[in-house]
Amino acid sequence: MNISKKEYAQLANRYSAPSKLYITVPKAFAIGGLICCIGQFFTDLYLMIGNDIDTASAYTSITLVLISALLTGFGQYERIAKHAGAGTLVPITGFANAVVSPALEFKTEGYILGTGAKMFIIAGPVIVYGIAAAFVYGIILFIISLFGG
Amino acid sequence: MQYLWAFLVGGALCAIGQLLIDLTKLTPARILVAYVVSGVILGATGLYQPLVDFAGAGASVPLTGFGNLLAKGMRKAIEKDGFLGIFTGGFTACSAGVTAAMIFGLAVSLIFNRTDRTRQE
Numbered sequence: 001m002n003i004s005k006k007e008y009a010q011l012a013n014r015y016s017a018p019s020k021l022y023i024t025v026p027k028a029f030a031i032g033g034l035i036c037c038i039g040q041f042f043t044d045l046y047l048m049i050g051n052d053i054d055t056a057s058a059y060t061s062i063t064l065v066l067i068s069a070l071l072t073g074f075g076q077y078e079r080i081a082k083h084a085g086a087g088t089l090v091p092i093t094g095f096a097n098a099v100v101s102p103a104l105e106f107k108t109e110g111y112i113l114g115t116g117a118k119m120f121i122i123a124g125p126v127i128v129y130g131i132a133a134a135f136v137y138g139i140i141l142f143i144i145s146l147f148g149g
Numbered sequence: 150m151q152y153l154w155a156f157l158v159g160g161a162l163c164a165i166g167q168l169l170i171d172l173t174k175l176t177p178a179r180i181l182v183a184y185v186v187s188g189v190i191l192g193a194t195g196l197y198q199p200l201v202d203f204a205g206a207g208a209s210v211p212l213t214g215f216g217n218l219l220a221k222g223m224r225k226a227i228e229k230d231g232f233l234g235i236f237t238g239g240f241t242a243c244s245a246g247v248t249a250a251m252i253f254g255l256a257v258s259l260i261f262n263r264t265d266r267t268r269q270e
Contacts, residue, residue, distance in 0.1 A: 025167045032163025033156035039206030040155040057209050058245040064210065065246060069253035073261040086166030089177050090184060091210045096250045098181065103254035104263050115258045119251065122178040127247065129182045131239040133189035134219040138235035141227050
């Protein structure tokens with residue numbers, strides 16, 4: 001379950017484009033905005049067939065994750081990410097790519113310690129700190145509810 | 150109109166991420182963690198949901214939306230289950246996205262083979 005600094009740098013580098021702000025920021029804006037529009041399209045679609053907004057959003061996430069996983073499988077997500085930088089990192093498709101890419105890449109190290117373990121290289125910390133933050137919020141909410149809030 | 154706001158708000162959230170990458174050299178993992186935790190805080194304080202209502206997928210698709218979802222799920226779980234909700238709320242809220250990523254990740258790694266190209270330095 002050890003990952004060398006070099007391997008980590010490779011994973012990390014995949015997202016970082018050369019930094020010239022007047023190029024990278026508009027690109028990230030445009031591609032990130034476009035991914036959100038695709039998300040909006042699916043949300044509207046799922047709303048149209050009679051889901052409530054929370055359900056439609058959940059299905060949208062699943063759909064975007066699926067698209068991202070396929071693009072990652074075909075090696076295309078990285079190609080877009082090279083230009084988009086944070087535009088493909090920040091949307092949920094970036095989270096999916098952060099899971100799928102190492103899962104595929106470390107397949108050579110086996111399905112248990114390769115795919116199974118390494119798929120959480122980036123997603124792991126995101127889940128740990130996301131859940132931890134929500135947990136803290138939960139404790140606060142619970143204490144407030146004790147006092148009849 | 151909804152698409153315009155989705156584009157602008159989603160784009161802006163990504164542009165902020167790009168600025169963080171270029172100016173601070175934060176790694177992608179740190180940026181994603183920062184976005185999710187910020188989303189939880191903004192969701193908990195009730196600041197993020199108005200943005201979701203306004204910009205739709207522009208606010209819910211970026212990872213801050215994921216954090217907002219965690220906060221929302223936590224609120225729901227505590228209303229329903231009280232103390233136990235503190236332990237179930239977070240994972241319940243993010244289960245769809247995380248399960249999808251895990252299962253599709255597993256499926257992709259079973260089906261596809263990565264050419265060595267991407268592992269070279």
